[in-house]
Amino acid sequence: MTDTWLVTNLRAIRGRAYPRVIGSKRELSWLFFDITLPLLTVSAYAYIYKYIQAPDEFVGFVILGGAMTAFWLNILWMMASQLYWEKEIGNLQLYLIAPISRMSILAGMAVGGLFMTAIRASATMVIGVLLFGIVLSFAQPVMLILIFVVTMISLYGMGMMFASLYLLLGREAYHLSNLLTEPVYLASGLYFPVKALGFWAAAGASIIPITLGLDALRQLFYPGSGAEYGFLSVNTELAILAVLCVAFLWLSKYSLDYMEKLGKTTGRLTLRWQ
Amino acid sequence: MQSAVEVKGLTRVFEPKKKKEGKSVTALNKVDLRIARGELFGLLGPNGAGKTTLLKILSTLLLPTAGKAFVAGFDVEKDFTEVRKRINMVSGGEISGYGLLTVKENLWMFTQFYGMKSSVAKQRIDEMLAQFGLADKKDEKVRTLSTGQRQKMNVIRGFVTDPEIIFLDEPTLGLDVNASRVIREFIVDWVQAKDNRTVLLTTHYMMEADQLCDRIAIIDDGRILACDTPENLKKLVKMNRTLKLDVTSLKDTSKFGSLTGVEQFTFQDDAEKDQTHLKFILTDDSAVTEIISEVQSKGARILSLQKTEPTLEDVFIKMVGKGFE
Numbered sequence A: 001m002t003d004t005w006l007v008t009n010l011r012a013i014r015g016r017a018y019p020r021v022i023g024s025k026r027e028l029s030w031l032f033f034d035i036t037l038p039l040l041t042v043s044a045y046a047y048i049y050k051y052i053q054a055p056d057e058f059v060g061f062v063i064l065g066g067a068m069t070a071f072w073l074n075i076l077w078m079m080a081s082q083l084y085w086e087k088e089i090g091n092l093q094l095y096l097i098a099p100i101s102r103m104s105i106l107a108g109m110a111v112g113g114l115f116m117t118a119i120r121a122s123a124t125m126v127i128g129v130l131l132f133g134i135v136l137s138f139a140q141p142v143m144l145i146l147i148f149v150v151t152m153i154s155l156y157g158m159g160m161m162f163a164s165l166y167l168l169l170g171r172e173a174y175h176l177s178n179l180l181t182e183p184v185y186l187a188s189g190l191y192f193p194v195k196a197l198g199f200w201a202a203a204g205a206s207i208i209p210i211t212l213g214l215d216a217l218r219q220l221f222y223p224g225s226g227a228e229y230g231f232l233s234v235n236t237e238l239a240i241l242a243v244l245c246v247a248f249l250w251l252s253k254y255s256l257d258y259m260e261k262l263g264k265t266t267g268r269l270t271l272r273w274q
Numbered sequence B: 001m002q003s004a005v006e007v008k009g010l011t012r013v014f015e016p017k018k019k020k021e022g023k024s025v026t027a028l029n030k031v032d033l034r035i036a037r038g039e040l041f042g043l044l045g046p047n048g049a050g051k052t053t054l055l056k057i058l059s060t061l062l063l064p065t066a067g068k069a070f071v072a073g074f075d076v077e078k079d080f081t082e083v084r085k086r087i088n089m090v091s092g093g094e095i096s097g098y099g100l101l102t103v104k105e106n107l108w109m110f111t112q113f114y115g116m117k118s119s120v121a122k123q124r125i126d127e128m129l130a131q132f133g134l135a136d137k138k139d140e141k142v143r144t145l146s147t148g149q150r151q152k153m154n155v156i157r158g159f160v161t162d163p164e165i166i167f168l169d170e171p172t173l174g175l176d177v178n179a180s181r182v183i184r185e186f187i188v189d190w191v192q193a194k195d196n197r198t199v200l201l202t203t204h205y206m207m208e209a210d211q212l213c214d215r216i217a218i219i220d221d222g223r224i225l226a227c228d229t230p231e232n233l234k235k236l237v238k239m240n241r242t243l244k245l246d247v248t249s250l251k252d253t254s255k256f257g258s259l260t261g262v263e264q265f266t267f268q269d270d271a272e273k274d275q276t277h278l279k280f281i282l283t284d285d286s287a288v289t290e291i292i293s294e295v296q297s298k299g300a301r302i303l304s305l306q307k308t309e310p311t312l313e314d315v316f317i318k319m320v321g322k323g324f325e
């Protein structure tokens, strides 16, 4: 056992990510639900935009939004309630007695969820692009990747924070997930440029990382569209996303530590049906 | 050598969820306990005695309200990471893991939380699955396992990381004779295989505690009532060994009362059947031979013989004031 702390924790992350990754391979029913259904929603918007003769970009905007929706749903309906379910199954206490950082467990869930969702999102993108004959620009590949990575880290950081908080809420938490589904579609401009909401509403919605991430991706995929439809400049959005990234990771660690301490003191963290 | 577990004045009070509603529960009340390295130690107690609470504190899941607990010499409150590196835990009726993973994948996943190298982990898992007769199940989904198979898998999960000290909370709960035996034998072999291995298990099964454990602590209502080897615990009950004999009619019984090792002697003639019933309370087992030769020297034949000894259950009933329901 001369392995370093880092190696041990990387193995833990891989270990926890594994069931997610392998799970998406084993249960292929998701292919239908998670790719076809979002495509239907996206297509509905796309046809509306075509029918009212909106600018060509809008169909692309909505397909990008549809792809991002997958990540938001993954955060809300899987990441957030994950620790709670782990507690119910009895896995949580096994994670807690293991000699690893608790963040590795959350990170493992996030990596697994991200991997699984990325496949769905890409499928939505590819099919959408082919179906509607969309042309996207890859003129700034580095920036595209950077924006995507920072968006995902802050989004999954937020998911990790939710996971700890949901542990506190228990079974009632799904109400919150319900509450955060549709309104966030609206607030983060999944189906239209967020700029349309006006500055202050868009600024408020920017706390959710997909808002700015999506806005920046749209500007990059459609060079020149930023002036008219972009909320802030891509660089500014990248900077804000970087701040969100650090903030959410810190908050998730803080809330997880808090939950563990609370659990050890009250004795409720390892009990079922609470 | 430092103790595997050392507990001093350990107290744990659970406060009700809402103040005013309900009252606080003292699950552990000033518990003192010391378990040496290499021991197979049992905690025996009725429901709600505080067994699981003690295991949770020792495995760093719960903080003590007062007192101290050390595992492998480390304070569970302050040096929890050091403790965690050296322990593992298995509970009865556990449903841990993910149903869509195979048995082997599931076990592998848990080894990763201990930073085990994959190749080493996989080899050890294969060996242990074979040892538990689960080799043919290794590629089956976890959700298809029976209760007994599942618990064997859980036991493998706990031992595969090669802990110094393992906590087993009712490891054979609800299992059939066969599955329990496989697990019990494994536990005994495991402790004996290396010097530095310690087991702390809780159980409801008297037989299990009696057969398995080097020492047993009887716990009730958060307090340790007695702690000793099963043999010594049985000596605590005044109910001594008794010997009952039915012999063909015996006229002269004068000598029985004065044989060494006989504390008390009574007899009863059954004229109808032409038999005599003899009853002895013994302080020493060696009296049995002398009693038998005395019967034979008087020309009587032994028709039946029954010897009773105090069981752990008698000890338990005496200590706790009630048996298991």
Ligand SMILES: Nc1ncnc2c1ncn2[C@@H]1O[C@H](COP(=O)(O)OP(=O)(O)OP(=O)(O)O)[C@@H](O)[C@H]1O
Residues within 6 Å of the ligand: A266, A267, A268, A271, B014, B015, B025, B026, B027, B045, B046, B047, B048, B049, B050, B051, B052, B053, B054
């Ligand atoms: N998290 C908790 N919150 C409140 N009370 C608790 C908690 N955990 C245990 N208790 C109480 O503490 C006491 C001891 O419980 P514990 O689970 O340690 O008993 P046990 O000896 O393991 O019993 P069993 O044989 O039924 O498993 C019980 O009265 C129980 O109700």
Ligand SMILES: [Mg+2]
Residues within 6 Å of the ligand: B051, B052, B053, B169
């Ligand atoms: Mg218990």
